[in-house]
Amino acid sequence: MNAFASPFSTEPTEAPRPSRGRGSSMREWRLLDRAIYLAAWAAGLGLCLVTGAIVVYMGVRGIQYLRPELLVTRPRIAEDGAVSGGFLDPLIGTAVLTAIGVAIALPVGVCSAVWIVEYGRPSWLARMVESSIEIVAGTPDIVIAIFGLAIFELSFMGPLSSTSETGVVLGRSFIAAGTMMSMIALPPLYAATRDGLQAVPAHMREAAFALGKTRIATIRRVLLPSVRTNIATGTTLGISRIIGDTAIVLILLAASLRNEPAGSIPILSFLRGTGSTLTTYVYDNSPAGEGKSPNNAYAAAFVLLLFILLLNWVVGRISSAHARNSGFDAGRGL
Amino acid sequence: MDLPQVGNPPTSNRPIRLLVRLRQPWSDHRAELTLGAVSLLAGLAIAGMVVFVAVHAWPTFQHNGLSWLGSGGNLDSQLQRMTETSVHPPASAYHVRAWPVIYGTVLTTTFALVIALPLALLSSIFIVEFAPVWLRGAMIPVVRLLASVPSVIYGLIGILVLVPFVGNHLITIPEKTSVQNTVELTGGSLLVVSVILAVMITPIMVALISAALAGVPASWREGAMALGVHRLRATLAVSLKAIRPAIVAATALACARALGEVIVVSMVAGDVSFAPSFAHGPLIFLFEPLRTLGSAIVDNREAFFGGAPALSATLYAFALLLLLSAIALSLGAYLIKLPLRKYQLR
Numbered sequence: 001m002n003a004f005a006s007p008f009s010t011e012p013t014e015a016p017r018p019s020r021g022r023g024s025s026m027r028e029w030r031l032l033d034r035a036i037y038l039a040a041w042a043a044g045l046g047l048c049l050v051t052g053a054i055v056v057y058m059g060v061r062g063i064q065y066l067r068p069e070l071l072v073t074r075p076r077i078a079e080d081g082a083v084s085g086g087f088l089d090p091l092i093g094t095a096v097l098t099a100i101g102v103a104i105a106l107p108v109g110v111c112s113a114v115w116i117v118e119y120g121r122p123s124w125l126a127r128m129v130e131s132s133i134e135i136v137a138g139t140p141d142i143v144i145a146i147f148g149l150a151i152f153e154l155s156f157m158g159p160l161s162s163t164s165e166t167g168v169v170l171g172r173s174f175i176a177a178g179t180m181m182s183m184i185a186l187p188p189l190y191a192a193t194r195d196g197l198q199a200v201p202a203h204m205r206e207a208a209f210a211l212g213k214t215r216i217a218t219i220r221r222v223l224l225p226s227v228r229t230n231i232a233t234g235t236t237l238g239i240s241r242i243i244g245d246t247a248i249v250l251i252l253l254a255a256s257l258r259n260e261p262a263g264s265i266p267i268l269s270f271l272r273g274t275g276s277t278l279t280t281y282v283y284d285n286s287p288a289g290e291g292k293s294p295n296n297a298y299a300a301a302f303v304l305l306l307f308i309l310l311l312n313w314v315v316g317r318i319s320s321a322h323a324r325n326s327g328f329d330a331g332r333g334l
Numbered sequence: 335m336d337l338p339q340v341g342n343p344p345t346s347n348r349p350i351r352l353l354v355r356l357r358q359p360w361s362d363h364r365a366e367l368t369l370g371a372v373s374l375l376a377g378l379a380i381a382g383m384v385v386f387v388a389v390h391a392w393p394t395f396q397h398n399g400l401s402w403l404g405s406g407g408n409l410d411s412q413l414q415r416m417t418e419t420s421v422h423p424p425a426s427a428y429h430v431r432a433w434p435v436i437y438g439t440v441l442t443t444t445f446a447l448v449i450a451l452p453l454a455l456l457s458s459i460f461i462v463e464f465a466p467v468w469l470r471g472a473m474i475p476v477v478r479l480l481a482s483v484p485s486v487i488y489g490l491i492g493i494l495v496l497v498p499f500v501g502n503h504l505i506t507i508p509e510k511t512s513v514q515n516t517v518e519l520t521g522g523s524l525l526v527v528s529v530i531l532a533v534m535i536t537p538i539m540v541a542l543i544s545a546a547l548a549g550v551p552a553s554w555r556e557g558a559m560a561l562g563v564h565r566l567r568a569t570l571a572v573s574l575k576a577i578r579p580a581i582v583a584a585t586a587l588a589c590a591r592a593l594g595e596v597i598v599v600s601m602v603a604g605d606v607s608f609a610p611s612f613a614h615g616p617l618i619f620l621f622e623p624l625r626t627l628g629s630a631i632v633d634n635r636e637a638f639f640g641g642a643p644a645l646s647a648t649l650y651a652f653a654l655l656l657l658l659s660a661i662a663l664s665l666g667a668y669l670i671k672l673p674l675r676k677y678q679l680r
Contacts, residue, residue, distance in 0.1 A: 028564075033564070033567065036456075037464065037566055040456045040457070040460040041464065042456075043452075043453050043457040043460060044456070044464075044465060047476060048472070048476050050480065051480045054480075054483060054488075054491065055479075057495075058491075107372070108375055108376075111372035112369075112373040114369055115372070116373065119366050119369065119370065121366075125370070128377055129373045129374065129377060131665060131668045134667070135660070135664045136379065136380060137587075138587060138590035138591070138594075138661075138664035138667075139380075139661075139664075140590075140593065140594020140628055140660055141594065142628045142631050142632060142653065143383065143387065143594070143656055143660070146649070147382070147386055147387055147653075149638055150650075151382070164640075183379060186376065214359070214360075214362045215362045215365070216366075244482065244483070244485065244486070246484070246486045246597045247628075247632060250632060250635060254639075279486045279597075282486045282487070282490055283486050283597065286490050286494065287493050287494070298494075301487050301490050304484055304487065305483070305487060308483060308484065309479070312475060312482060316475055
């Protein structure tokens with residue numbers, strides 16, 4: 001939101017609190033109003049309690065079941081059919097998928113945001129792009145997953161995934177899953193970059209234009225550097241969306257027990273092969289899957305939650321440091 | 335800073351020369367076209383998604399007609415029969431009546447929204463208006479964390495804690511025996527699904543609503559207070575009214591999220607495509623298992639691994655339904671929010 005376009009640019013948090021006059025004492029409120037006030041407190045504290053309960057519960061279970069060797073051993077099937085061993089392969093799978101997803105979503109998201117804010121002509125096209133990113137944000141991940149399957153199953157996509165003995169393209173690989181992951185990381189990246197660009201004061205652009213810079217040079221040398229923190233925030237949000245996603249991995253990565261390369265070329269064979277991530281490891285080892293070893297599921301879920309907590313902390317740090325260091329506040333609210 | 339490079343490119347190598355050319359300052363025109371082309375990718379993806387999913391789903395609509403949406407027969411056994419057909423299934427193999435999962439999706443989404451909307455409104459008001467500064471500082475990361483907890487963790491807690499609790503303590507033996515001929519009550523139920531979905535969508539709504547609430551100019555509320563109402567009344571009468579479009583939009587987005595949430599539902603809803611019946615009594619209705627469009631896709635995902643074209647067409651049809659409703663909801667939310675920009679309220 002460009003603060004200069006509106007006469008109402010006062011941040012509400014900075015607005016002076018009204019003085020305690022008549023009617024500000026709760027005792028004079030109507031009963032219904034008092035009930036609503038209490039309910040608002042209860043709802044706010046309830047949210048905190050639920051979050052706290054989830055974190056504490058997962059923490060207790062995690063400390064109970066997480067052993068360091070779980071992180072460095074590969075999963076295997078024990079004699080009784082249950083999954084044992086650790087979750088090294090899912091950890092690697094999560095990392096690889098995140099890398100592919102961000103590598104695609106970052107340029108697309110930033111370019112879209114720059115185009116919308118800085119060019120955005122013709123306006124009907126800009127509206128279309130904007131609304132289509134909103135639609136991508138609202139699309140269920142399971143639909144994205146099977147759309148990816150429909151694409152990567154096409155025979156000319158064969159080199160990007162593995163092929164069965166009968167020559168049918170399976171359409172399931174790290175490349176396929178990572179590409180579709182970029183679709184769920186795109187909306188937060190786009191939104192963060194767009195909000196940042198919109199918060200850059202107009203005089204920064206005008207100063208650059210006055211020096212004879214072209215639009216694109218202004219974008220590269222002035223605007224993008226000043227929204228770096230927003231891009232970082234968006235990327236972090238995108239990463240936490242990717243590592244938390246299950247449906248795409250279940251369908252497009254086959255959620256195999258171990259990462260299974262396809263082919264013989266060192267890195268490409270890994271990317272063409274199937275594998276699993278922490279989320280599918282949890283899913284498969286919970287009573288909902290076949291693994292039936294909930295202890296390992298708890299341990300992996302704890303690690304997953306630690307990642308999410310870390311990413312949230314990073315987002316908090318970035319935005320608070322940004323608010324301190326820069327004159328303009330990029331985006332407000334949550 | 336931005337001077338064009340002087341002199342010859344370092345080598346005559348073709349790709350390197352191209353790189354050097356790309357490093358030169360771009361003309362505005364070229365930059366605009368390139369960036370615009372990249373921006374179109376999202377739109378292309380959506381269009382491609384609708385086309386691909388619709389094409390894959392077509393056979394099942396072709397063979398069932400509109401009665402595809404109707405009820406009749408046991409959905410689980412219909413889907414099971416599809417896995418037994420050959421690679422070229424006869425028309426009869428496509429027989430399916432999808433009502434139980436459509437009904438299940440509508441039920442879970444509605445219940446989750448009914449729980450989440452008042453909760454989200456109240457906590458947004460709390461965060462913006464009443465929370466002490468220290469608590470407000472704590473609430474923002476809390477809401478952000480709650481929104482980013484992966485669904486599989488909610489599912490894990492649901493299936494290992496809530497489902498056994500409901501199954502062992504909330505459902506009484508007489509309740510179990512009263513419906514034992516139609517369905518088994520294990521604890522995986524409409525109730526658990528709705529509660530977990532509500533917890534998952536509340537933070538999304540809180541984020542959107544409280545951002546809009548914080549954007550309401552303080553002077554509007556102060557005007558109301560100058561006329562003699564207290565803070566809560568001013569918030570309810572002025573701020574909430576001003577951000578009504580944002581509330582509707584937040585609800586629509588949360589609804590899209592609840593529709594599309596598959597992992598939690600697949601884990602905690604009980605493993606039956608049952609349509610909960612209110613005739614069994616309101617409490618038992620809440621305790622009955624169900625399946626949604628999305629969780630039916632996840633639970634039958636083996637169909638995509640080859641050999642059951644009829645089943646995979648049916649699952650694509652489920653996905654098409656999900657996709658179209660999600661598109662309608664997102665577009666609706668986008669259009670509703672447009673007038674708010676005029677007032678800088680998001």
